[in-house]
Amino acid sequence: MKYWGYFAGKLAAIVGVVCLLNLTLAHFFPPPPVSRYQHDRSLFLQDMSYTFCVLGVWLIAVGLLSLSVRDQRQRCRTCLRRLIMPVATGSWGNILTIGRPQTEWICPFGHGTLRIDELQITGKESPDWTRHDDDIWKELESYEVRK
Numbered sequence: 001m002k003y004w005g006y007f008a009g010k011l012a013a014i015v016g017v018v019c020l021l022n023l024t025l026a027h028f029f030p031p032p033p034v035s036r037y038q039h040d041r042s043l044f045l046q047d048m049s050y051t052f053c054v055l056g057v058w059l060i061a062v063g064l065l066s067l068s069v070r071d072q073r074q075r076c077r078t079c080l081r082r083l084i085m086p087v088a089t090g091s092w093g094n095i096l097t098i099g100r101p102q103t104e105w106i107c108p109f110g111h112g113t114l115r116i117d118e119l120q121i122t123g124k125e126s127p128d129w130t131r132h133d134d135d136i137w138k139e140l141e142s143y144e145v146r147k
């Protein structure tokens, strides 16, 4: 829940920035006076500088949204810290023995591992998040027992 709340907070901040930019545009480009012959008072597609400014605001909004989604994907689902230590696993040459190429990211506090496929043939696949046990020592001790 904390994960999605953080994402909603970022989206709200982006909406706030875009609204502020739109208000700035409205301040610098006031609507033209009422004309008897022109019913459409919108400057969009009528005034080139206003149209480019609106497109620039749209581009900024899409860029912020893209950065937000990219940042959110690389955060721990539990503590919201950025995932670290990317490790490339798998190989196309040895796909049957060690699997497809993936990149694994881990939480610095051991909450989980994120696996992202290198090649996504069937469209954009959601990354695989694997939650670890809360007791990391239990997992380490299990390796010791196996030996």
Ligand SMILES: [Zn+2]
Pocket: 076, 077, 078, 079, 080, 081, 107, 108, 109, 110, 111, 112
């Ligand atoms: Zn974490």
